[in-house]
Amino acid sequence: GGAKERSEYGRYGNPTVAEAEAALAALDGAEDALLFSSGMAAVTLVLLSFMSSNSHLVITNDAYRRTRQFCTQFLKRYHVAATVVEAGDYEAMEAALQPNTRLLISESPTNPYLRVLDLERVADIGRRHGVKTLIDATFATPINQRPIEFGIDLVLHSATKYLGGHNDLLACSIACSDALISLLRQQLWMFGAVLDPHNAYLLLRGLKTLALRV
Numbered sequence: 009g010g011a012k013e014r015s016e017y018g019r020y021g022n023p024t025v026a027e028a029e030a031a032l033a034a035l036d037g038a039e040d041a042l043l044f045s046s047g048m049a050a051v052t053l054v055l056l057s058f059m060s061s062n063s064h065l066v067i068t069n070d071a072y073r074r075t076r077q078f079c080t081q082f083l084k085r086y087h088v089a090a091t092v093v094e095a096g097d098y099e100a101m102e103a104a105l106q107p108n109t110r111l112l113i114s115e116s117p118t119n120p121y122l123r124v125l126d127l128e129r130v131a132d133i134g135r136r137h138g139v140k141t142l143i144d145a146t147f148a149t150p151i152n153q154r155p156i157e158f159g160i161d162l163v164l165h166s167a168t169k170y171l172g173g174h175n176d177l178l179a180c181s182i183a184c185s186d187a188l189i190s191l192l193r194q195q196l197w198m199f200g201a202v203l204d205p206h207n208a209y210l211l212l213r214g215l216k217t218l219a220l221r222v
């Protein structure tokens with residue numbers, strides 16, 4: 009009779025995946041979180057969702073190689089321009105912003121050189137220029153760093169690493185506001201790179217020992 013909320017179809021939601029998303033939102037202190045089938049599925053989907061032709065993004069130089077490759081090479085095909093700035097040079101970061109800049113992306117700590125960014129400063133630069141900020145916080149885990157608390161818009165964790173913790177799953181979470189999650193969820197339903205329920209179960213198992221392991 010429609011009185012009870014239920015999952016219709018795997019790509020549009022699953023109770024185990026929803027449990028894992030709620031746990032990750034709580035860990036990051038975010039309104040909501042969304043799970044993807046891998047870190048790169050999340051990185052590429054967020055970029056394709058926010059960028060459009062003739063838009064521009066700023067990314068810091070020490071970044072996961074595939075992320076950098078997608079930003080600086082693949083997106084060119086769609087006339088999306090990228091400026092790479094030195095991680096830690098906030099003047100360069102601000103100077104790189106253009107009227108068509110949509111996204112400011114960095115890792116913190118960066119992979120592989122472990123550069124830690126001043127997240128308050130990054131959030132402030134984004135806010136003053138109306139540019140969304142994304143921090144890939146995979147290397148910190150929410151135990152050591154919660155970028156949302158510093159005003160960052162979107163936080164990404166490749167759950168394949170510390171969150172899963174057993175090297176037996178691939179997954180990724182994006183934590184942010186309800187409004188941004190609804191937008192990304194719609195796109196994810198189209199792209200299809202959802203996390204499958206068994207991996208969500210393995211991830212929930214991994215999270216039980218996250219604090220202890222980290």
Ligand SMILES: *Cc1c(COP(=O)(O)O)cnc(C)c1O
Binds near residue numbers: 146167
């Ligand atoms: C591993 C990693 C990714 C990619 O995650 P996958 O789950 O392997 O696709 C993205 N960012 C950082 C910082 C990583 O270490």
